[in-house]
Amino acid sequence: MYFWYSALPFWVFVRIRTGAASDGRRPFFILGISANACPIETDGSHTKTAAGATGGSMDYTTIRAxxxxxxxxxxxxxxxxxxxxxxxxxxxxxxxxxxxxxxxxxxxxxxxxxxxxxxxxxxxxxxxxxxxxxxxxxxxxxxxxxxxxxxxxxxxxxxxxxxxxxxxxxxxxxxxxxxEPVVLCACVLYAFSCAYTELSAMERLARRMGHVRDITYTEVVSVLLSVPQNKADAFRTAVTECSCGRVVLREQGEIYEEESAFV
Known part of the structure; x- marks a missing residue:
């Protein structure tokens, strides 16, 4: 399934794998993905996005509106x-x-x-x-x-x-x-949970290598973030090393985010 997520002044298209839980945010748009799915406008806002080209995800340029x-x-x-x-x-x-x-x-x-x-x-x-x-x-x-x-x-x-x-x-x-041209970056959406004692180090790592989209504080801390595909392998390795293997990443799907989210 595919969801629009609204968070911060960036636009993102989230593909949630079947059975995966969403982060509870209201979807702007729901659609079935195809090889030519791409950006669309929603109620005049800047929350729009796209899917990549046939044969694999890739960064590309579209227009904001x-x-x-x-x-x-x-x-x-x-x-x-x-x-x-x-x-x-x-x-x-x-x-x-x-x-x-x-x-x-x-x-x-x-x-x-x-x-x-x-x-x-x-x-x-x-x-x-x-x-x-x-x-x-x-x-x-x-x-x-x-x-x-x-x-x-x-x-x-x-x-x-x-x-x-x-x-x-x-x-x-x-x-x-x-x-207004906009570059969309192909990303992987990850979720993880950690103890409060690990939060400081894990949050620094997440913000350095990705874009933190949501943090939930309960008995543990749950984080949802996107990481550019070209950094995904390095991020998984860094998480293992930073947490000594205690934090397990859960891949939630593929997304496209505005390039400026990672500047």
Missing amino acids: GAQAEYVEKKSRFLAFLRPVDGEKAAADFLAEMRHVHPDARHHVFACVLPDTERCSDDGEPSGTAGQPVLSVLRKRGFTCVAAVVVRYFGGVLLGAPGLVRAYGHAVSLAADAA
Whole structure:
């Protein structure tokens, strides 16, 4: 099962293995994961995230929220919109929304980059003059799990193939400039319990190598934290050494966290 967790000003997507207990926080969103699951917006907040590319987890760049820009070329208006999406259905819904919001536009050019696929559409413009330039900008910016729609209101002057390529590419570039890129780090979610006498050393270790998400104080101290995947082996070794084998890590799943959580 998969849960959104809200804690601190970071966003995180948590995949909890079947049967594992959550930390009791209210989920923002629940979904079934797929190879192309990625960031989504929730009620305009900054609690969003994603899953990695096919074939294994990886760090990647997406955008924090939607962005837009306008470009005018020879009386034609090009309105470019970007949005983080969680897969092909969300990308298609985004395109449908833009068609509904701008029913009088001549063209609704579309492109998206997902972990395991890329798609684009010229929507009636000459082949290769619209969708591909938009897709190329998304690629060059290094975005993943991002969809773009460029709406064109025809101004009565034909731009020609080179002009269309430049106009669509420039419009979506302006929207990309307005977006806030965010790097998501692939992490492992761990839980452990320790005696109060071990808390000071264990907490220092956890904060040095990971991001502490929750601490619960009962008869023992229970800690939930995320550790970047490239530090997971070293962290397990350090926990064993620090506690002389008394503290046992329980792996809770895989998550993605904002890179700034570990700065």
